[in-house]
Amino acid sequence: MRYGSLDIFLSVATAALSQGPIAVIMAEDGVELERTISHHAGAGFRSILLLAHPDLDLSATAEAQVHRIDHDVFATSALVGAVNRLIPAVPGRWLYYCYNAEFLFHPFCETRNVAEMLAFHAEERREAVLSYVIDLYAGDLDRYPDAVSVDEAMLDRSGYYALGRPDPLNHNHPRERQLDFFGGLRWRFEEHVPADRRKIDRIALFRARQGLVLRPDHTFNDEEMNTYACPWHHNITTAVCSFRTAKALKTNPGSRHAIGSFRWRNSVPFEWTSQQLMDLGLMEPGQWF
Template structure:
């Protein structure tokens, strides 16, 4: 199915998409689009919706992928898509990512995304905190766009967390700013507002919920990594997006000849590796 614009999709969504979870993919370019869909398909999402510029040539013959023409490079494109979808589909669990990003959650090899969200609902949580893990190719001569799924690497250390503060300088309860990966090592090439790696990856749509300009959520509890009484499950989103950006920009491309460094580790595409390194946690889900 193909919608000519966001408005047409949002008008039709309440009739066609009453149940989730839904995967919302912001397609920015033609890199690893099919592999992104294939990866999400493994987890049992009720539907994958791809938002992409009209001129981007990819097709959606698969019945579980809906294409929506949407200028994903425009200002606040993500917020317009998410906020419209939230308003159209109250009560539905939504996951969002970009192409060349690959969701992992604890035990995802044997448990569906529906099982994970059912557990989070039992925990009285309406959001799931995630952390973007920068992936990159080892050989940038052979892989000039920085993307290599067959030989992907990431930083196994070098991550840090700072407490987020309110306008008065007081720490916000259970809210953290996470940094690390390529965005930390090459911060001089990354705008300050794009250096954070924490991302609330799943939300359950409800009245009054909106993603704000800084990508935080209008309901404060949605921005927290855990409930007040114990730690909750978190997810990871290994992503080539930063590597692509650093290789696409002429200034950073000419300044950076290698992403690989002594703290690089080859990604084995398992949740176990990410759990062992503390890049996500199962909370009380065993």
């Protein structure tokens, strides 16, 4: 079904929000949008909300899989703002958010769906899942000038690192169990990326509740929800495999002519499996076996 605005959707679409987990996808353009929808439908989300420009074309098959909401996708913090509007409407529900050409992977996703993963995570008394945004890119930019190729996607197998996250309320001492993560294209081509957009961590999956606010840096106003693990052991982490940075670097006038290739000695083909991501240390199962 299609809704003329987020206000209209929230006023009438109670059934769409009655069961979780719920995925929110914002379409900045049509690149790999239908594959993004299909991927997350297959992952086990009970409802998929699509935020898109009214003029964006979508096939009937894809339209049937989503609740389409007309939205100003070019506004500042458009997705973050929409998520914050949704949070008080779905207390207790698990929410996930991403852009088009981004694909969520969780440990053992080939045999266990996202609802099963979140059920285990909730039993661990956790209300948020740390995700790493892993840059994907086409190996041949002559054939794929927008840097997007699902069939020939590549990723960096190394070059990731973490720094302590300073707490401005505590003399900038590192926050407990919080780190800022870096790597991928935003690290290798950092001269083309604003400093406040270089992190690759995102709390992409979380349980909504009244008073919770998603901040522009993809963290929450509840600091415990920004931690990578609980105090007693490691927890599940997930990966959002994303063409978004590669696409931006190759379409923005300030960077597209400066980049002839994204490939380097640590580029490897992406196998589209959770096992590869776990083997590379780009997500972990925690205590979930």
